[in-house]
Amino acid sequence: MYKKKSLQPSIFSNLLLFDTNELKLSVDNSTSLYSIYSSDDDNKKVIKEFKNFFKFLPPKISKFEKNEKVLVFWVRKNNYFVLGEIDYEKFNQSFKNISSITIQTGGWITFNLSGNSINLLLEKLISVDLDKLTSKTVIRTSINKTNCFVLCNSQFQNYKILCPISFYESMKSRLVNLIRLIN
Numbered sequence: 001m002y003k004k005k006s007l008q009p010s011i012f013s014n015l016l017l018f019d020t021n022e023l024k025l026s027v028d029n030s031t032s033l034y035s036i037y038s039s040d041d042d043n044k045k046v047i048k049e050f051k052n053f054f055k056f057l058p059p060k061i062s063k064f065e066k067n068e069k070v071l072v073f074w075v076r077k078n079n080y081f082v083l084g085e086i087d088y089e090k091f092n093q094s095f096k097n098i099s100s101i102t103i104q105t106g107g108w109i110t111f112n113l114s115g116n117s118i119n120l121l122l123e124k125l126i127s128v129d130l131d132k133l134t135s136k137t138v139i140r141t142s143i144n145k146t147n148c149f150v151l152c153n154s155q156f157q158n159y160k161i162l163c164p165i166s167f168y169e170s171m172k173s174r175l176v177n178l179i180r181l182i183n
Contacts, residue, residue: 017172018179022117025175027168028110034082034091035075038099043078045098053094064138064151073138073151081149081162083110109168111161111175119156120182121175126150144174 018025038046050058054072056065058080064073070084081104082091092101113121119130126141133139133152140149146167151160163171 018176020115020179020183022183023113023115023121023179025179026112027172028112029105029108029165031084031110032086032088033104033108033162034086034088035079035102035104036082036095036099037079037102038095040078046078046095049094049098053091062138064136066136071151073149075140075149083162107165108162109165109171111163111171112158113161113175114158116157117182118159121178122150122159124178124181125174130156144170146171 013030014026014028016024016026036046047058050056054065054070055067056072059065059072059074061074064071066072066084070082070086072080072082075081088103095101122130122133125143126139128139128141133150134155135152138149138151140147142148143150143161143163144167146163148171149160149162151162153159161171161175
């Protein structure tokens with residue numbers, strides 16, 4: 001007789017997947033992710049509130065800004081992702097009536113990559129000039145046929161890949177297999 005299994009969500013916090021002298025890979029969904037969008041009419045108000053709330057201006061195209069608690073990056077015109085631990089009620093109240101805030105936490109997962117051989121891995125993953133992917137830059141690209149964001153924390157040393165959570169297993173498999181090939 002067939003026994004039914006219920007689907008259980010994967011609960012992570014920060015899980016180390018691979019660690020060598022040259023490359024380190026971890027997965028992290030311990031921080032919240034929000035999308036903030038404003039119309040052109042309210043953009044000046046949003047810029048002012050951004051400065052008040054985050055203590056920095058909204059990031060430019062293909063850039064991110066961060067402080068001790070959050071990292072914010074440009075997604076498209078008047079649309080940003082906010083990754084970090086913030087008080088949602090205060091955040092929502094600050095941008096009330098001038099923007100739309102959507103909780104994205106359950107929809108995306110972050111892979112952290114670091115190490116001296118990171119450029120060898122990235123050359124096999126993405127088709128971009130790595131010399132132009134400098135610190136505090138973001139690209140939107142396809143990895144393993146999945147739409148992702150690649151954030152450069154420190155050029156040739158430390159990167160984040162954000163991908164939809166539904167592609168977690170295939171992305172994890174692709175990254176781990178490439179790391180094994182390189183090592």
